[in-house]
Amino acid sequence: MAPRPPALALAVHALAGALSVWAIAATLRDGLADPGTAAAFGTLIAVGELARWGAREGERDPAPLASAGALGYALLGENAGHASGHGVLQVIAVVVASALLGSVPHVAVGRGPRPDQAARRVLTVAFAAVCFQPLYHSGRLDDWFGRGPYFAFVLLLLLLLTALCDAVVAALLLRARTRYPFGPLLGDELRGLLGIASAVCATGTVIALAVAVAGLWALPVFCAPLLLTQLAFRRYAAVRTTYRQTITSLARATEIAGYTEPGHARRVAELSRAVGRELGLSEGELTVLEYAALMHDIGQLSLLDPVPSGATARLPAAEQRRIALLGGAVVRQTGVPSDVALIVERQADPYREQPLPARIVRAVNAYDDLAEGAEGPGGSLNALEQLRLGTGHDYHPQVVESLARVLARGCLTRVPPG
Amino acid sequence: MAESRGLRDVPAGARLAVVAAAAGAGACALPVLRGGVPWAAVALLAGLYALCEWPARCPILAGRVSVPTASGSFFPVLLAAVFLLPPPAAALVAVPGALIAYVEDEPRRVRRAWRAAELAIAAAAAACAHQLLGGREALGGGSSAAAPDFPYALVPAAVAALVFCLVLTALDGLILATAERRPVRTAWRGLLLRSLAPHCVHGLAGLMMAVLWRSRFGPPAALFVLLPMYISCWVFAQYQRERAAHQATIRALVQAVDIKDRYTRGHSERVGRASEMIARELGMEEGRLEVIRFAGILHDVGKLGVPTRVLRKDGPLTPEERAVIELHPEYGHEMVRGIGFLGEARGAILHHHERLDGSGYPYGLAGGQIPEAARVVAVADAFDAMTSTRSYRRARPVAAAVTELERCAGAQFDPRMVAGLVRALSRYGWHVEVTADQAGTPAARGNVPPPRPPRAPGADPGPDRPAEPARRPEPRPSDVKGA
Structure with a gap:
């Protein structure tokens, strides 16, 4: 079932939609100013949208070329020395029309851009254009900063501001959908700015400046480097996906060997990730936590005989710690970051000596082991109750409470094995 | 390896190649003494190139942040110098950066010297080609008022990037053949094809840098061009690190079987x-x-x-x-x-x-x-x-x-x-x-073939x-x- 988008997301979509309709209507009424420039930028944006092919799910900006072209057009004041006469509404109209045109093939195969992303694109372009075009056309920008190097910095600053606003909107939308705490979400979005978003900003600035100096020839000349950036990000994302798959299958080894229940590692990983989100970990820390949770039982591979149904939570503490140390030793060989091995090693320590991710893995693992035996909501509640009783020594109270909140929200029901 | 190795540990042919290249680079750069060199631009570009290459060697940053270490990440700067400066000055720009660049294998000093010499020769040759085709006039000559002559400016830039690529490939093949004693055929095969496309992209970025450098927005605007290039190199470095980690994980799977x-x-x-x-x-x-x-x-x-x-x-x-x-x-x-x-x-x-x-x-x-x-x-x-x-x-x-x-x-x-x-x-x-321990490690690239x-x-x-x-x-x- 597809959940209904929350009110905030609906409001953002409606705002973007209304802006687009207004801009297109106004442009149709008044006609295009400087149609050659508009056509060139429109082509760039459409081509950039086409380059979305092969994008992976969850990519931060699947069409960077289109974003950079749109921002460049929003900040364009002149073309090879002649003033270009387009205003804010024309910018929005051209960007929307060419993005629509470029996504026709994607929509045809049922993989159109997500509404959130499309709405954000419209809003960011509108924001940049509103900040720049009126100031430029009234001549104030020239009076304040001249037409030399300062002008270039003003453009860059404007785009940085735009990117910041975009990050805030993106975090708000994510928060509305997932109900995760806002701070870490915004932190992740801001960290994401360091990646492809800053390349997009720089390219947008360069496009605006270079077209002002050299005319429209600057567009094709500067497409190539950004396409290279996009390619590099794609390859990076691909190898990360493969890596995650390999780690997951390494984690399955314990299940297949009969050391742990089917699906245990995956459940612990998903639940740990949710609890980590709830506790405000960043995306990078969450990845480390997830890998550690996937491999937390790997030490059992070194045992000569399996633990009964793999439930380490019911073993004596010394035995638990011995298995944890064995696991850390195995994980160290796998080339994953040493933080992961550290978490696996410390997973059975009393919580006061543990780092936060190890506390999470410990509590979630114990929950899954304890809830395993009993079916239905009763088992789950019993397990939580046992964790709460253990908060004096074994489990961190705050982590257990976060776990309870995550479970109460019901966004993670226990997945059937397989 | 504890003690640093010098020129003496290198095969005779390679020694000759390094010395000859250094002499050639000196000859390329010598005409700067005659004057007529925009020293401010040379210093800026050389400093910029050195600054780009430096983080990989900086003792504070090393190991904490991942930086692109692949040589060639910052060629847009060199190519911008090729488009902006007369040949001897373009040769000078490459030297400081190449001398402080990160080098993985011993003998580091010899490798750095070779790198500096080959980049200087390639930059000088490319700048000559660019000048002969009237590239500097196409970019607006000396005055910042003239607009670049655009479709034509692409021709000298493309030829210069091609010359840069050819000279570098030829010299790389030479050193592979002399120092690592690879057969000449295998040393050159694939080298050109692999480097042609990246050099074209670097050439385009360099051209955009040169255009903005000459424009009324000045050198700072040219820096903006570097950011996307830098980011793609950085991501590429991350990609390689992640791939190595992935291979290690697969190896761990295999080792786990071996242990059992x-x-x-x-x-x-x-x-x-x-x-x-x-x-x-x-x-x-x-x-x-x-x-x-x-x-x-x-x-x-x-x-x-x-x-x-x-x-x-x-x-x-x-x-x-x-x-x-x-x-x-x-x-x-x-x-x-x-x-x-x-x-x-x-x-x-x-x-x-x-x-x-x-x-x-x-x-x-x-x-x-x-x-x-x-x-x-x-x-x-x-x-x-x-x-x-x-x-x-x-x-x-x-x-x-x-x-x-x-x-x-x-x-x-x-x-x-x-x-x-x-x-x-x-x-x-x-x-x-x-x-199983050695699997996946690339063949050691030194001056001697891997032991067998x-x-x-x-x-x-x-x-x-x-x-x-x-x-x-x-x-x-x-x-x-x-x-």
Whole structure:
């Protein structure tokens, strides 16, 4: 079932939609100013949208070329020395029309851009254009900063501001959908700015400046480097996906060997990730936590005989710690970051000596082991109750409470094995 | 290596090449003394290039932040200098950056000197070409008022980037041929094709830098061009790091099997290599070779699911234990089925114990029903099982193993694969020095070829214990006799 988008997301979509309709209507009424420039930028944006092919799910900006072209057009004041006469509404109209045109093939195969992303694109372009075009056309920008190097910095600053606003909107939308705490979400979005978003900003600035100096020839000349950036990000994302798959299958080894229940590692990983989100970990820390949770039982591979149904939570503490140390030793060989091995090693320590991710893995693992035996909501509640009783020594109270909140929200029901 | 190595440890030919290149670079840069050089621009660009190369060597940053270390990440700066400056000045710009750049292998000083010299020569040559075609006038001459003459400005820029690429490739090939004693043909092959496309992109970025540098926005605006380039190089460095980590993880999977099943040390790695040899002999394309190699490496990964007690048991196996061990192809498939890039290797892992006559396991497939990759791995697996020493018996010589394989071709093995293995063995021989620890590490690139200890094929330094009757359900063709 597809959940209904929350009110905030609906409001953002409606705002973007209304802006687009207004801009297109106004442009149709008044006609295009400087149609050659508009056509060139429109082509760039459409081509950039086409380059979305092969994008992976969850990519931060699947069409960077289109974003950079749109921002460049929003900040364009002149073309090879002649003033270009387009205003804010024309910018929005051209960007929307060419993005629509470029996504026709994607929509045809049922993989159109997500509404959130499309709405954000419209809003960011509108924001940049509103900040720049009126100031430029009234001549104030020239009076304040001249037409030399300062002008270039003003453009860059404007785009940085735009990117910041975009990050805030993106975090708000994510928060509305997932109900995760806002701070870490915004932190992740801001960290994401360091990646492809800053390349997009720089390219947008360069496009605006270079077209002002050299005319429209600057567009094709500067497409190539950004396409290279996009390619590099794609390859990076691909190898990360493969890596995650390999780690997951390494984690399955314990299940297949009969050391742990089917699906245990995956459940612990998903639940740990949710609890980590709830506790405000960043995306990078969450990845480390997830890998550690996937491999937390790997030490059992070194045992000569399996633990009964793999439930380490019911073993004596010394035995638990011995298995944890064995696991850390195995994980160290796998080339994953040493933080992961550290978490696996410390997973059975009393919580006061543990780092936060190890506390999470410990509590979630114990929950899954304890809830395993009993079916239905009763088992789950019993397990939580046992964790709460253990908060004096074994489990961190705050982590257990976060776990309870995550479970109460019901966004993670226990997945059937397989 | 503790002590730093100098010019004396380098082969004579390479020494000559380095000295000649340094002299050539000096000759290229000498005309700056005649004057007419925009020293401010030279200093800015040289400083910029040095600043770009520096973070990889900075003791504070090193190891904490990942920085692009691949040489050539910052060529846009050099190419911008080529487009903006007269040839001798362009040659100077490359020198400071190349001298402080990060170099991985010893002898570092010699390598840096060589790098500086070759970049200076390439930059000077490219700038000459650019000047001859009137590129500097096309960019607006000396005055910042004139607009660049655009479609034409692309021509000298493209030619200059091409010249830069050609000169660098030629010099790289020269040093590979002299210092690492590679045959001239293999030294140059592929070098040009691989570097042409990146140089074109660098040329475009350099051109944009030069245009903005000349414009009224001035040098700072030119810096904006570098940011996307820098980010793509940074991401590429991350990509390589992540890929190395991934390979380490796969290796860990294999090692985990080796730890459990002590009889088979290094077996997975060797089966991977033999499978690749067979596949290459059958004329499979490069991407598929890699997948088949992984199939060979991971073919026994399902043994992780077999209780260690059973795997390490001394003494005859009961029928139940044998049945448990025979589950390992299915366990292995279950483990790796989620790894997308393995592709057909997953089928090979599931079916590598099938036999051509249909008497194998797990499904008893026959003939063409067995996936091709599985038939390759089956032959490689049997070959290595026979030629390596197990604790319960000695290794057999390669020739005996081949005879045995040929005897069983048709009933147990695909004759095509056996013939492929025989051809590959006659062509390359069989070296058993590969262990799981070394897998995946790139061949050491130094001044000496990687060591290859002379060892009789088939001899394994493992402990020689008295031969016992074989009893593992491994794919030895001798099983056929009883069947």
